Amino acid sequence: MNIVLDIFTIAAVSAGAFVFMAGTVGLLRFPDELTRLHALTKADNLGLGLIVFGLLPQMDNMFAALKLISVWLLVQFSGAMVTQLIARTIRRGMNA
Amino acid sequence: MNVVMLFGICAAVLVGLGLFGLIVRPHPLRKILALNVLSSGVFLLFGVIARRGTAAGLGGDPVPQAMVITGIVVAFSSTAMAVALVLRLFKESGAVTLDVAEAEPAKRDGG
Amino acid sequence: MTMDIVFDIGLVALLISIAVWSIVARDAFSAIMIFMVYGLLLSLAWVRLAAVDIALTEAAIGAGVTGMLLLNALARLRMTGSDAAPAALPLRIAAGVLCMLVSAALSALVLFPSGEPTTLAPAVMARLGESGLENPVAGVLFVFRSLDTLLEKVVLLLALLAVWSLAPDGLWGGIPGLRVFAEKKSVLVFLAQTLPPIGIMVAIYMCWVGASEPGGAFQGGAVLAAMWILVMVAGLRKVPSIDSQSVRLAMAVGPVVFLAIGIAGIFVANSFLAYPSDYAKPLIVVIEATLTLSIGVTLGLLAAGPPEKVQQP
Numbered sequence: 001m002n003i004v005l006d007i008f009t010i011a012a013v014s015a016g017a018f019v020f021m022a023g024t025v026g027l028l029r030f031p032d033e034l035t036r037l038h039a040l041t042k043a044d045n046l047g048l049g050l051i052v053f054g055l056l057p058q059m060d061n062m063f064a065a066l067k068l069i070s071v072w073l074l075v076q077f078s079g080a081m082v083t084q085l086i087a088r089t090i091r092r093g094m095n096a
Numbered sequence: 097m098n099v100v101m102l103f104g105i106c107a108a109v110l111v112g113l114g115l116f117g118l119i120v121r122p123h124p125l126r127k128i129l130a131l132n133v134l135s136s137g138v139f140l141l142f143g144v145i146a147r148r149g150t151a152a153g154l155g156g157d158p159v160p161q162a163m164v165i166t167g168i169v170v171a172f173s174s175t176a177m178a179v180a181l182v183l184r185l186f187k188e189s190g191a192v193t194l195d196v197a198e199a200e201p202a203k204r205d206g207g
Numbered sequence: 208m209t210m211d212i213v214f215d216i217g218l219v220a221l222l223i224s225i226a227v228w229s230i231v232a233r234d235a236f237s238a239i240m241i242f243m244v245y246g247l248l249l250s251l252a253w254v255r256l257a258a259v260d261i262a263l264t265e266a267a268i269g270a271g272v273t274g275m276l277l278l279n280a281l282a283r284l285r286m287t288g289s290d291a292a293p294a295a296l297p298l299r300i301a302a303g304v305l306c307m308l309v310s311a312a313l314s315a316l317v318l319f320p321s322g323e324p325t326t327l328a329p330a331v332m333a334r335l336g337e338s339g340l341e342n343p344v345a346g347v348l349f350v351f352r353s354l355d356t357l358l359e360k361v362v363l364l365l366a367l368l369a370v371w372s373l374a375p376d377g378l379w380g381g382i383p384g385l386r387v388f389a390e391k392k393s394v395l396v397f398l399a400q401t402l403p404p405i406g407i408m409v410a411i412y413m414c415w416v417g418a419s420e421p422g423g424a425f426q427g428g429a430v431l432a433a434m435w436i437l438v439m440v441a442g443l444r445k446v447p448s449i450d451s452q453s454v455r456l457a458m459a460v461g462p463v464v465f466l467a468i469g470i471a472g473i474f475v476a477n478s479f480l481a482y483p484s485d486y487a488k489p490l491i492v493v494i495e496a497t498l499t500l501s502i503g504v505t506l507g508l509l510a511a512g513p514p515e516k517v518q519q520p
Contacts, residue, residue, distance in 0.1 A: 074405065077401075077402075078398070078402065081394050081395075081397065081398040084394040085394055085395060088394075098212070099211070099212065099215050099255060099256070100317075101317060101318055102212070102215050102216065102219055103215070103219065103252065103255070103256060104313075104314065104317030104318070105219075105314050105317060105318070106219040106222060106223060106252070107313070107317070108309075108310045108311075108312075108313035108314040108316075108317060109223050109310050109314075110222070110223070110226055111309060111310060111313055112306040112307060112309050112310030112313075113223075113226050113227060113230055113306070114226075114230075115302075115305070115306045115309060116230065116302055116303060116306040117230035119294075119298070119302040119305075119306075120293075120294045120298065120299050120302050121230070121293075121294075122293060122294060123235065125235055125239075125277060125280060125281060125284070126230075126235060126238060128277070129229065129230075129238055129239065129242055129277065130230055132242065132269075132273060133226050133229065133230065133242070133245070136245075136246075136249055136265075136269065139261075140249075140252065140256075141313065141317075143253060143256045143258050143261065144256065144317060146256070146258060147256045147257060147258075148320070148324040148326075149324050149325065149326025149327070149328055150257075150326070150328070151326045151328040151329050152328040152329040152331075152332040152333075153332070154257075154328045154332065154343060155257025155258075156256065156257045156258055156328075157326040157327055157328045158327075158328060158331050158343035158344045158346070158347045159327045159331065159347050159351075159352070161258045161260060161261055161344050161347075162344050162347035162348045162352060162355075163355075164258070164261050165260060165261055165264050165344070165348065165423075165425060166348075166355055166356065166359045168261070168264050168265060168268055168269055169264070169268060169359055169363065169425055169502075170359060170362055170363075171269075172268050172269070172272060172273055172506075172509075173362060173363050173366035173367075173509065174366070175273055175276065175277075176276055176366060176370060176509040176510070177366050177369050177370055179276055179277065179280045180369075180370040180373050180512060180513055181373065182280065182284075183280055183283060183284070183512070184373045184513075186283070186284055192284055
């Protein structure tokens with residue numbers, strides 16, 4: 001059973017790392033700021049979700065697993081808000 | 097090459113980098129930034145000393161670790177004080193530089 | 208064991224390159240952003256050095272509040288053009304040589320240490336149980352070296368007084384000039400309405416759990432300060448004037464309670480800052496709780512800066 005859980009963890013965390021890298025490639029290669037922002041937030045939320053999902057079997061008890069999930073939810077929430085604020089500033093810069 | 101030596105070398109390099117930035121960069125905010133890099137290098141050195149002192153079932157010696165926590169808080173207070181000084185300097189002289197000769201032409205009298 | 212060292216080598220290489228980038232970056236805005244990233248990576252380094260308490264403090268204070276302070280200052284300085292007159296080449300070469308010598312000397316100290324590592328860990332663990340704490344760093348901070356912690360709190364207050372004293376005389380007692388972005392129905396207001404309850408709960412939890420696991424008053428206080436700054440910047444609460452009695456009371460309660468318990472220790476337990484053995488844990492919890500509140504208020508006010516507007520009567 002443990003070996004199956006370890007393989008699951010490795011697969012999910014690797015997938016998450018790949019998604020993060022895809023988002024970073026988007027950050028470096030996309031033409032303007034709004035598309036870069038889009039790539040970054042989508043990829044980071046999904047990537048963090050995959051990593052958290054992969055780490056869940058390694059936790060000792062339910063509490064620790066809930067803490068990990070709440071970390072992911074908090075990052076999504078605050079990330080979404082901050083992305084909105086940055087996008088609004090970019091649009092104001094474009095309209096000016 | 098174990099973790100202690102690796103982070104110790106990292107700490108030494110950071111101290112040198114911070115010192116270089118402090119001397120070379122003319123803008124006061126950049127100097128404050130370099131000072132923060134310098135202090136983080138010094139704290140990392142303390143952390144390496146703490147890690148070397150593994151004993152009694154702990155991962156590291158807790159006394160240097162407590163000193164570093166104190167140090168981080170005090171470093172933040174000195175950064176806040178330095179930033180307030182820079183802002184007041186800007187309000188008084190209108191120029192952001194520590195070089196008195198450059199600030200003379202831009203000086204306004206009063207506040 | 209080898210995978211660990213590969214990760215450490217990668218982390219150290221990343222840390223050094225980001226620190227170099229922060230020092231040599233052209234404009235100050237990117238330098239400050241990169242410094243915040245550097246602070247977060249440094250927290251990872253602290254975890255690798257088995258110092259999780261320090262990692263929490265570095266992430267909260269070193270990366271978070273310091274970055275915000277510097278960005279605020281940069282916005283006010285209104286950079287017109289790039290840096291004035293970069294230093295001349297001979298100075299740069301001399302400084303570079305000096306700094307390389309300093310780094311080499313420190314590396315030699317680390318690579319060729321003289322003597323066996325001395326450690327106080329056994330001494331700490333031998334007496335830690337008497338105080339009811341399980342976190343050795345909290346034990347050092349509040350039991351074995353509690354004088355340092357008391358003085359550190361006083362240093363924070365003195366720094367705040369120094370920042371306030373930089374205001375022109377006529378503005379003493381006024382309102383700090385924290386830039387407020389108070390547009391109704393904006394995303395910032397929504398963030399400031401929903402995040403602080405969670406943040407306050409996290410701060411209280413960090414302070415409470417610091418007795419047995421990594422955490423403590425400073426980390427909780429930093430999170431509290433961040434929530435207060437968010438609420439002030441979104442305009443949901445007015446920035447208080449520095450005369451305000453409730454603010455001054457909140458700042459003073461931490462060190463005053465700490466000092467009072469310390470002085471009471473002279474009569475009850477034979478020396479300054481000693482705890483009576485049955486009541487050690489409750490007293491330490493009271494000290495940590497009041498200290499968290501004071502640190503939160505003090506850090507928030509340090510970030511807000513000196514007063515700039517006269518208080519409306």
